[in-house]
Structures are given as structure tokens and as C-alpha cells.
Amino acid sequence: MTPVLEARGLAKTYDTGGAEVLALRGVDLTIERGEFVAIMGPSGCGKSTLLNLLAGLDRPTAGEVRLDGERIDRLSEAELARLRRRRVGFVFQFFNLLPALSAVENVELPLLLVGRRRKDARRTATELMAELGVGDRRAAAPAQLSGGQQQRVALARALANAPDIVLGDEPTGNLDSASARDVLGLLRAARDRGQTLLLVTHDARVAAAADRVVALRDGLVSDETELHAARPVALPFGREERA
Amino acid sequence: MTTTLVKLAFAGIRSRLLASGLTILLASAAAATIVLALEVGQTARDPWQRTFDAANGAHVLTTVPSEADARSIASLPGVAQRDEPVPSALARVASGGGAERLRLAGLRSPARVNAPVRTEGAAPPAQGVVLERSFADALGLRVGSELRLAAPGGRIALPIVGTAVSPAQARYPRSNPGLAWVPRRTLERVEPDRSNWAWTEAIRLTTAAAAPAFAARAGASFPPGAGDVQTWENQRAEALRDSQPIAIILTTYTIVLLIVVFAVVAILVGARASAQYREIGLLKAVGLTPRQVTVVFALEAAALGVISVMIGFAAGALLAPRLAQPSAETLLSSPTTAANPWHLLVAGIPVLLVLLVSARSATRRSTRFSVLQAIQSGAPSPAPRSRLARAIAGAPLPIPLALGLKDLLASRQRALRLGGAIAVTGAAVVFALSMKASLDAQPVGEVSDVSEELPVLVYTLDAVLLVITTTTLVAIALLSVRERIRDYGILKTVGLTPREIGSGLVGAHTAVALVAALLSIPIGIVLFRAVFAIAGGSSEDLVIAPWWALTLVPIGTLLLVAAATALPGRLATRIPAADALRYE
Numbered sequence: 135m136t137p138v139l140e141a142r143g144l145a146k147t148y149d150t151g152g153a154e155v156l157a158l159r160g161v162d163l164t165i166e167r168g169e170f171v172a173i174m175g176p177s178g179c180g181k182s183t184l185l186n187l188l189a190g191l192d193r194p195t196a197g198e199v200r201l202d203g204e205r206i207d208r209l210s211e212a213e214l215a216r217l218r219r220r221r222v223g224f225v226f227q228f229f230n231l232l233p234a235l236s237a238v239e240n241v242e243l244p245l246l247l248v249g250r251r252r253k254d255a256r257r258t259a260t261e262l263m264a265e266l267g268v269g270d271r272r273a274a275a276p277a278q279l280s281g282g283q284q285q286r287v288a289l290a291r292a293l294a295n296a297p298d299i300v301l302g303d304e305p306t307g308n309l310d311s312a313s314a315r316d317v318l319g320l321l322r323a324a325r326d327r328g329q330t331l332l333l334v335t336h337d338a339r340v341a342a343a344a345d346r347v348v349a350l351r352d353g354l355v356s357d358e359t360e361l362h363a364a365r366p367v368a369l370p371f372g373r374e375e376r377a
Numbered sequence: 378m379t380t381t382l383v384k385l386a387f388a389g390i391r392s393r394l395l396a397s398g399l400t401i402l403l404a405s406a407a408a409a410t411i412v413l414a415l416e417v418g419q420t421a422r423d424p425w426q427r428t429f430d431a432a433n434g435a436h437v438l439t440t441v442p443s444e445a446d447a448r449s450i451a452s453l454p455g456v457a458q459r460d461e462p463v464p465s466a467l468a469r470v471a472s473g474g475g476a477e478r479l480r481l482a483g484l485r486s487p488a489r490v491n492a493p494v495r496t497e498g499a500a501p502p503a504q505g506v507v508l509e510r511s512f513a514d515a516l517g518l519r520v521g522s523e524l525r526l527a528a529p530g531g532r533i534a535l536p537i538v539g540t541a542v543s544p545a546q547a548r549y550p551r552s553n554p555g556l557a558w559v560p561r562r563t564l565e566r567v568e569p570d571r572s573n574w575a576w577t578e579a580i581r582l583t584t585a586a587a588a589p590a591f592a593a594r595a596g597a598s599f600p601p602g603a604g605d606v607q608t609w610e611n612q613r614a615e616a617l618r619d620s621q622p623i624a625i626i627l628t629t630y631t632i633v634l635l636i637v638v639f640a641v642v643a644i645l646v647g648a649r650a651s652a653q654y655r656e657i658g659l660l661k662a663v664g665l666t667p668r669q670v671t672v673v674f675a676l677e678a679a680a681l682g683v684i685s686v687m688i689g690f691a692a693g694a695l696l697a698p699r700l701a702q703p704s705a706e707t708l709l710s711s712p713t714t715a716a717n718p719w720h721l722l723v724a725g726i727p728v729l730l731v732l733l734v735s736a737r738s739a740t741r742r743s744t745r746f747s748v749l750q751a752i753q754s755g756a757p758s759p760a761p762r763s764r765l766a767r768a769i770a771g772a773p774l775p776i777p778l779a780l781g782l783k784d785l786l787a788s789r790q791r792a793l794r795l796g797g798a799i800a801v802t803g804a805a806v807v808f809a810l811s812m813k814a815s816l817d818a819q820p821v822g823e824v825s826d827v828s829e830e831l832p833v834l835v836y837t838l839d840a841v842l843l844v845i846t847t848t849t850l851v852a853i854a855l856l857s858v859r860e861r862i863r864d865y866g867i868l869k870t871v872g873l874t875p876r877e878i879g880s881g882l883v884g885a886h887t888a889v890a891l892v893a894a895l896l897s898i899p900i901g902i903v904l905f906r907a908v909f910a911i912a913g914g915s916s917e918d919l920v921i922a923p924w925w926a927l928t929l930v931p932i933g934t935l936l937l938v939a940a941a942t943a944l945p946g947r948l949a950t951r952i953p954a955a956d957a958l959r960y961e
Binding site for chain 1 (some may be wrong): 395427773780783784787863864866867868870871872873874875876877950953954955956958
């Protein structure tokens with residue numbers, strides 16, 4: 135079966151005022167459909183850079199990234215944006231909700247971008263928020279929500295179009311223990327519905343829930359540990375509703 | 378502590394050179410127009426006084442129907458010097474491309490009081506005719522050519538032997554009929570019927586200050602409406618009245634500019650406060666009170682204001698003589714720079730006040746948040762949503778436009794101020810278009826009493842406003858991009874294409890500008906009607922710009938805004954998503 139996400143010889147060099155910083159130095163990584171992979175490593179080892187390259191948010195200096203076998207590192211910005219709309223969800227450590235939009239507007243945005251009708255998008259967003267436990271905070275502005283609530287809304291936004299893969303950059307890193315546990319539970323539930331999860335984390339509890347842990351050090355994969363057998367692949371949540 | 382606050386204020390100026398430069402440009406333009414409005418009249422006062430002195434001007438000038446009446450007024454107490462009464466009669470000019478009316482004053486000998494002051498050729502009473510200079514200029518009559526008059530006995534041709542000015546005669550055609558001096562015999566030839574003559578008695582008093590009282594006594598000596606009495610102050614006011622419409626226009630534009638200054642400076646200071654959200658939090662964390670933070674911004678505004686007022690004062694004082702130039706046609710010499718130091722104060726107070734109030738209003742919110750919130754979040758949370766923002770949320774707009782509008786309206790005050798600046802600029806353009814329509818509507822060949830400088834002044838001020846508003850638009854769009862870089866990263870992550878993000882920014886600014894431009898049309902018409910009425914224009918001469926010209930205002934605004942925001946829009950799309958997400 136074709137891996138859902140694949141990186142070959144991925145390298146990234148940053149130019150910081152004349153000095154070159156090698157963030158990634160040739161990473162090979164394969165993520166199977168329905169798999170939950172945690173990426174761990176010390177600060178500055180290239181975890182977030184790897185995630186950004188896999189999501190098409192940044193361009194590699196060398197190497198290639200394939201999504202469902204299709205090479206995406208050569209796509210234009212517009213093509214990458216259209217691809218992310220439907221197939222990639224992203225959750226950040228600092229939530230990154232749009233402050234000018236209400237919680238429900240943040241969640242319905244990806245649905246509107248793929249052409250869903252306004253009413254339909256609002257209904258789906260409302261249902262999703264209810265499912266994630268923030269149904270009563272639909273009209274609130276992001277600033278009016280707690281950290282845990284903001285991350286649930288961000289998760290709802292990432293899951294709105296039932297993407298093939300959900301990427302998370304320290305999604306529990308800025309939450310208290312209870313909220314972190316809840317968010318992890320929601321992520322696992324998404325995986326149980328068949329979505330692929332790739333999370334960058336420092337949190338051992340998050341890593342313990344993964345099927346596989348990939349360790350990075352100095353821009354290279356230093357270790358890979360299989361924790362659980364991969365679950366059977368199911369259709370992602372909400373896929374049948376997709377336009 | 379004061380030194381620290383001053384250092385912080387100057388650091389703020391240095392770190393935002395574009396915003397500081399724009400503030401100085403705007404505020405100095407406002408200060409310059411205030412100074413111009415104050416100086417224009419004064420710059421011609423000295424030349425008028427020199428003309429009055431050269432003419433041995435009359436403290437009181439009476440024009441009555443008979444020579445006997447004139448002589449009786451001259452016998453009133455208080456007279457220091459007088460001249461023989463001078464007869465005059467109306468004549469019709471049959472040359473110079475029109476049929477203008479002209480008052481011919483018949484002199485037997487050179488006048489001793491209120492004497493015409495020669496500017497070219499021979500001095501009155503020379504054989505031939507000496508024309509008042511502004512009349513000769515308006516009709517294009519030159520010394521050496523002929524003046525043909527329509528007399529009861531047929532046409533009379535008189536050689537033009539000179540031009541002169543008089544402190545008692547305002548510029549033609551505002552002062553109509555024009556004035557010319559001829560020998561007494563010529564007057565008798567042009568108008569033999571002496572019952573059509575009027576007699577002017579020019580009187581100098583022992584003290585100039587006694588002129589109003591003497592004029593009142595002189596006025597009481599003949600039936601109401603039978604004659605005319607003018608003091609030297611009346612003569613001066615009438616001679617310098619050409620600068621009145623210019624002063625009204627300048628006052629109007631001063632108000633317009635002060636509104637734009639208030640709007641733009643508040644936006645710029647607010648943007649700085651927003652950009653320095655975390656820094657302000659840190660300043661408060663190390664012990665600065667909210668009042669001291671406000672003082673930093675106020676000091677910055679005051680420093681920019683002082684520079685602006687100095688530049689504005691210099692520019693205004695230098696330009697004023699040029700705008701007072703129309704009066705020069707009736708004066709011996711051109712208006713000169715008056716540069717009254719009091720005007721520096723009068724111009725400085727409103728400009729500094731506007732800058733300080735806008736700084737206060739912009740920083741009020743920034744100093745209210747908690748220190749922890751500022752340090753942690755790095756950016757202020759948007760204000761609660763307005764009804765307008767909620768309406769936009771429900772409107773079936775394209776997603777990029779809806780997002781752009783929500784972003785723009787998240788800073789309600791900024792959107793309102795931007796709209797206000799565009800509306801008053803548009804109104805100024807409507808004003809200029811209507812003024813042009815009114816001037817164009819005058820019959821062909823009719824000499825206009827509007828000085829040439831007036832339309833040029835209005836177009837120049839409009840150009841200044843347009844440059845300022847366009848620069849403001851670019852600056853605000855750049856500030857929006859800078860503030861929203863992180864949001865653009867999020868939008869790209871969610872799936873918006875670069876083109877959609879750029880079109881959202883441009884579209885939102887264009888939509889706000891379109892509403893403002895549409896509002897500017899009625900505002901501009903009301904402004905034009907008001908200024909026209911204040912300047913004493915006849916309602917019959919008032920013409921509003923045609924509809925097709927008015928449609929240029931919203932169309933031009935749309936093009937201008939699209940052009941001004943295109944570059945910031947492009948910048949917004951070019952930043953890689955990963956970099957944008959890291960941006961603080």
C-alpha cells in the first residue's frame with residue numbers, strides 16, 4: 135500500500151544573517167495510513183521544521199515529500215494551499231485561532247474554502263464543536279476561551295474537512311494536565327476513525343499513546359520505536375459528507 | 378525618569394521613520410494652511426499702506442451728486458487737508474473685446490489728496506486717458522493703444538497714455554465699473570450733461586482715528602442713498618477683499634486637513650501601540666505607570682508636532698505673498714512676507730492639540746490591559762464585534778473579502794478613521810470639481826472676478842490631500858500586513874491561496890473606501906454650497922459638478938485604493954507560511 139506521507143533525503147538549511155544553520159540533514163520517513171506517529175527530540179533538533187516541510191508550509195533545501203505518492207514539494211503555493219484545504223489538518227502549540235473570527239467561524243472556515251454552503255458549513259462546524267466539548271462556546275472570540283477550549287476549537291478546525299492526515303506541533307505543550315489529557319483523547323479518537331496522526335511532542339504521555347515514536351537528533355532520525363501494532367484502516371470521520 | 382521617558386519617545390520616532398515622516402508631512406500641511414489663512418490678508422497690508430502714502434490717501438472719501446454738497450462736507454471740522462471736488466461720469470467702453478462700464482474722473486490739475494499713483498506712462502491728468510491698472514490688465518489694454526468710448530455724440534477715441542493705481546479702488550472686475558482719469562475737458566466731451574456727474578471730495582483729517590466719526594457726520598449731511606462715504610479702513614478692506622475667498626478656502630481646507638491629521642495620526646500611533654504591545658507590557662512590568670506610558674507617546678507626538686509646526690509656519694509664510702498676489706494689481710508693490718510670530722502660536726495650538734488628543738485616544742486602550750496578558754500574548758485581542766462586523770459575517774460575500782473585512786473592522790476605530798480620511802478627501806475633490814463647473818459656467822468673454830490663484834490653490838490643496846491620503850492608505854495597508862503576518866500564516870495553513878489572501882486585503886480596503894467615497898459626494902456638495910454662501914457668491918452662479926464628473930470620485934477612489942494596497946497585498950502573500958507562523 136502507498137504510504138500516506140513519505141519523506142526522502144529531506145534537508146533544510148536556514149540562512150541566519152550569513153551563518154547557515156542545518157536544521158534537517160537528510161531525513162527519511164514513511165507514515166502509513168491510519169498510523170499515529172510521535173516525533174520526539176531535544177529543542178532545536180528539527181522537529182517543527184520537519185513537520186512544516188511535511189505539511190507544505192515550507193520548502194526543503196533538498197529531498198522530496200510525497201502525499202499519497204504525489205510529490206508535493208514542487209507544487210506552487212496556491213496548489214499547496216488547495217491541497218491542505220482537503221487533505222491536511224494542522225494543530226499548533228499556541229492554538230493559532232484567527233482572533234478576528236469567532237470560535238465557530240474558525241471551525242467553519244476550512245469547510246467554506248472547499249465550497250460547502252454557508253448553512254451546511256455552520257451546521258457541520260457546530261456539530262463538530264459539540265462533539266469536541268466546546269459546543270456552548272461557538273460565539274466566543276478566541277481571547278474569551280481558555281487554553282484547553284482554544285485547542286479543542288483548533289482541533290475542530292483541523293478535523294473539519296476530515297483530512298487524510300493531522301499534523302500537530304506540540305498540541306498539548308501549552309495546556310494543563312487535564313486539558314492535555316482531553317486533547318490527546320480527542321486526537322486518539324480521530325485516529326480511531328482512521329485519520330493519520332503525526333505529532334511533534336516533548337510529552338512522554340503523548341508519545342506513549344502513539345503507534346511509533348521517531349527520535350530526531352541534530353537534524354537526523356536517530357531512532358525509531360514501534361510501540362503498538364498499526365490499527366486497521368477505516369474511512370476517515372466525515373469522509374462520506376465531503377463534496 | 379523624565380530623561381528615560383524622553384529617550385523612549387525619541388526611540389519610538391527613530392524606529393518608525395515612515396510613520397513619523399507621514400505624521401510630519403500631514404501636520405505641517407495643516408499648520409501651513411492655518412498660517413496661510415492668517416497671513417494672506419496681512420501680507421498685502423504693507424503694500425497697501427505704501428500705496429496709500431504715495432497717493433496721499435483720503436482718510437474719508439465722499440461721493441455726492443453736486444459740487445456744493447462736496448464743498449459743504451469739506452467745510453466740516455477736523456479737516457487737515459482737502460482737494461478740489463473731482464467730477465466723474467460713467468462711460469461705456471467700446472474696445473478691449475467687451476462693453477464694459479468705466480467711471481471717468483475729470484481732473485483739472487494733479488490731485489493733492491487721493492492722487493492716482495502712476496505705474497506706467499504719463500501721470501494724470503495727461504492728454505488722453507490714464508487707466509486704473511487692474512482694469513487695463515483685465516481688458517488687455519496697453520499704453521500706446523486707443524480706448525474707444527461710446528459717447529452721446531458718437532464714439533470718442535482716446536489715446537491710452539498711462540496706467541495708475543489708487544488705494545481707494547479695488548481690483549477690477551470685483552470693483553465694477555472700472556476707473557480712469559482724464560482731463561476735465563475730455564470728461565465734458567464724453568458726458569456733456571452735468572446732471573449725470575458725481576462729485577468726489579477727498580479729505581485728510583488731523584487724526585486718522587477720527588475717520589469713522591467724521592464719516593458719520595458727513596453721511597448725515599445728505600439724504601440717505603444720495604451719496605457714498607468711505608473711510609480709509611473701508612478702502613483698505615475693499616482693496617484687500619480679493620484675499621477673502623482664499624482665506625475662506627484655506628480655513629475650510631485647514632479643517633479638512635486637521636480631520637485627516639487626527640484620523641491618520643491616531644491610526645499611526647494606535648498601530649505603534651499595537652505593535653509594541655509586548656514592549657508596553659514590559660515597560661509596565663519594570664515599573665512604568667499607564668500614565669507614564671501615555672506620556673511617552675504624548676512626548677513623541679509633541680516632538681513631531683513641534684517640527685511640523687515650524688515647517689508649516691515657514692512654508693505658509695513663504696507662500697502667503699503669492700496667494701495675496703491678486704491685490705498687487707491695485708497696489709504699488711507686491712505683497713511681502715509678514716511672518717507674524719503670533720501666527721506660529723495660533724497654528725501650533727490646534728496642530729499640537731490634535732496630535733496629543735489622537736495619541737491619547739490611541740494609547741488609552743493599550744495601557745489598560747494587564748501586564749501578564751501583554752507579555753504572554755504579544756498582541757492585543759480585537760475589540761468586541763460591532764453590528765457591522767456581525768452583518769458582514771452573515772452576508773454572502775466571497776470568503777477572502779469577508780475575511781479581509783472582518784480583519785479590517787476588528788480595528789473599528791482604524792477603519793472609521795481611514796473611511797473618514799477618504800471621505801473628507803473625496804469631499805475636497807467634489808468641492809474642486811464643483812468650483813471648476815461654476816467657473817466653466819460663466820458666459821464666454823465675461824471677465825471673472827475670481828482670482829487666477831484661487832482655482833490653482835484649490836487644486837494644489839486637493840493634490841496635497843490626495844498624496845497624503847494615498848500615502849496613508851499604503852502605510853495603513855502595510856501596518857495591517859505587519860500586524861496580520863501571523864494570521865496570514867494561519868490562513869495559508871488552513872488552505873487560503875496567496876492570491877485569496879492578497880485579494881482579501883485589497884478588497885476590504887477597497888470596500889471601506891467605496892462607502893467613504895460615496896458618502897464624500899453629498900459631503901462635498903454641502904461643503905461647496907456652504908463655502909460659496911460664506912464667500913458671498915450668488916446662488917444663480919452656483920453650479921454643482923455634473924453627475925458624470927461626480928462618478929469619477931468613487932471610480933478614482935477604487936483605482937487609487939487598489940493601487941495603494943496592491944504592494945502591501947503582494948507582500949502579504951509572499952511571506953512563507955512557516956515564517957509567518959513564527960512571526961511575533
